[in-house]
Amino acid sequence: MVRRARRINRELAEVYPYAHPELDFRNPFELLCATVLSAQTTDLRVNQTTPALFAAYPTPEDMAAAVPEEMEELIRPTGFFRAKTKSLLGLSAALRDEFGGEVPGRLDDLVKLPGVGRKTANVVLGNAFGVPGITVDTHFGRLVRRWKWTDEEDPVKVEAVVADIFPKSEWTMLSHRVIFHGRRVCHARKPACGACPIAPLCPSYGEGETDPEKARKLLKYEMGGQPGQRLSPPADYPGKPAPALGAG
Known part of the structure; x- marks a missing residue:
């Protein structure tokens, strides 16, 4: 499990080299x-x-x-x-x-x-502040349970389990990558299994749409050719900036 988990992280790093916090902030x-x-x-x-x-x-x-x-x-x-x-x-x-x-x-x-x-x-x-931390939001919790890293539901317990799998230096970027994947591909109700870049590593493959064409239509944000969530995304973000309030 640990080897597979670390490989998933490496694969996600290649898929989302631009992963970042999706909240706009300057300080x-x-x-x-x-x-x-x-x-x-x-x-x-x-x-x-x-x-x-x-x-x-x-x-x-x-x-x-x-x-x-x-x-x-x-x-x-x-x-x-x-x-x-x-x-x-x-x-x-x-x-x-x-x-x-x-x-x-x-x-x-x-x-x-x-x-x-x-x-x-x-x-x-x-x-x-650059202090490593694991962000256990709904996406993170859902995916780590789908990947069988843990069956814990409590965010504090999930954080502790995942912290034991990965070196501290990976914690912050791991969080971004997992959350990015959860928002774009591995959705709660209908994951896009047939368009998932880590499908061969996923023990829950098949829970969602496996037909590649149908799965591609489920992709969101830059993976689906739509605007992202930030009005001011990082320079390396490959998608479109989000519209301002009232602009669409």
């Missing part, structure tokens, strides 16, 4: 806020929403002083906007009052912030 504070907003919605919808949010509140000090009702209107498209506003106001005040207006670079500090759990903390650490 740790923006990534932290965007990750909190990404709960129960798509990264695309977050990316379409955050430009106005960060224009209005570019720093923790600015955000902590926001009028809740005004922030709610800005982030309404992401859903659960009242709870998310409460989290953003709380974490911004904590950053202002306890961390000098800076996002901390330690897991123990991050998870103490309102609305921030291990998943969000690992996203921030891995992509804003």
Whole structure:
């Protein structure tokens, strides 16, 4: 299992050499806020929403002083906007009052912030601070169970199992590759098995569409010739930028 898991990671690295966090951000504070907003919605919808949010509140000090009702209107498209506003106001005040207006670079500090759990903390650490971390979102959990790396459902237990399979230096990029594959090919309801580049390594091959032509029609984002999720993707991203809110 370990040998197969590591080979899957190597194969995914060749398929997605451009794998990256799919949230637009320019600094740790923006990534932290965007990750909190990404709960129960798509990264695309977050990316379409955050430009106005960060224009209005570019720093923790600015955000902590926001009028809740005004922030709610800005982030309404992401859903659960009242709870998310409460989290953003709380974490911004904590950053202002306890961390000098800076996002901390330690897991123990991050998870103490309102609305921030291990998943969000690992996203921030891995992509804003270069600290290796495994991001167990719904895609990651689904795929590692399909690949028989673990049968655990609890994200913390999944993280621990996967951390034992791979060297720490691989954790952050492994997370990106697995999540990319889950969003583009290995979907929850109908995986595109017939168009999957790692099909020979998959113990669950056949759960989805195996006909190559039909499977190719299931591919999403750049794999399916459609725009990605970021309005400002990295320079090496081979797909099209996502449209701004209201642009299609």
